[in-house]
Amino acid sequence: MMNPYLAEFLGTTLLISFGNGVVANVLLEKSKGNNSGWIVISFGWAIAVFVGVFTVASASGAHLNPAVSVCLALAGKFSWSLVPGYIAAQVAGAYMGSILVWLLYFQHFAESKDQAAKLAVFCTGPAIRSPFFNLLTETIASAIFLLAILLIIAPTNSLGALDALPVALLVLGVGLSLGGPTGYAINPARDFGPRLAHATLPIAGKGSSDWGYAWVPIIGPLLGAAIAALVFKML
Numbered sequence: 001m002m003n004p005y006l007a008e009f010l011g012t013t014l015l016i017s018f019g020n021g022v023v024a025n026v027l028l029e030k031s032k033g034n035n036s037g038w039i040v041i042s043f044g045w046a047i048a049v050f051v052g053v054f055t056v057a058s059a060s061g062a063h064l065n066p067a068v069s070v071c072l073a074l075a076g077k078f079s080w081s082l083v084p085g086y087i088a089a090q091v092a093g094a095y096m097g098s099i100l101v102w103l104l105y106f107q108h109f110a111e112s113k114d115q116a117a118k119l120a121v122f123c124t125g126p127a128i129r130s131p132f133f134n135l136l137t138e139t140i141a142s143a144i145f146l147l148a149i150l151l152i153i154a155p156t157n158s159l160g161a162l163d164a165l166p167v168a169l170l171v172l173g174v175g176l177s178l179g180g181p182t183g184y185a186i187n188p189a190r191d192f193g194p195r196l197a198h199a200t201l202p203i204a205g206k207g208s209s210d211w212g213y214a215w216v217p218i219i220g221p222l223l224g225a226a227i228a229a230l231v232f233k234m235l
Contacts, residue, residue, distance in 0.1 A: 001058075002056065016096075016097025022047075022048070063090070067222055123214075126182050174186060
């Protein structure tokens with residue numbers, strides 16, 4: 001059995017490789033998928049979650065998200081003693097996944113002139129910048145996402161890798177329905193690790209890493225985790 005912290009690192013690395021990879025494919029110039037749109041990004045992130053979850057679920061539960069770990073702990077379904085190690089592994093995995101995407105699309109970063117698009121490959125940003133509503137959006141979307149996870153009933157008979165399908169479809173739904181205002185981080189590690197990578201990697205022609213916004217995709221999902229756990233306990 002794989003060490004659970006290593007599993008969280010590996011699963012999050014795969015999550016970001018596929019998730020940020022599809023954003024790079026859509027946004028960066030001269031990529032085969034350039035300008036293919038939001039639906040492609042949403043489906044790509046759903047596949048990212050599917051791959052990340054089914055590869056490490058048996059070893060760590062495949063949280064891949066600090067908000068999931070915190071939410072499960074608040075709901076009494078996960079030990080608080082494991083939360084710091086899980087979060088550290090998730091952030092490290094998100095950083096590593098970002099490095100892989102940067103290497104895969106290295107020439108396309110050099111070809112692309114749009115600094116905002118380059119940043120969007122790594123982390124989220126609001127369509128309309130408004131701290132209150134951006135935070136509200138991330139909180140609500142995360143609460144809905146996490147409550148649904150808590151309410152998902154595991155199948156009596158395992159379907160193998162297909163056990164990860166409900167969570168993947170949930171992420172697809174969040175992206176298509178709730179992702180427009182902020183890009184649906186719903187995961188502090190998914191945003192912070194790649195944003196840190198953007199800040200530290202020698203990316204051709206990059207601009208600001210927009211640290212002024214970075215608190216929103218961290219605080220919002222954690223607030224959503226607290227709300228989801230509270231509602232779950234009430235139910």
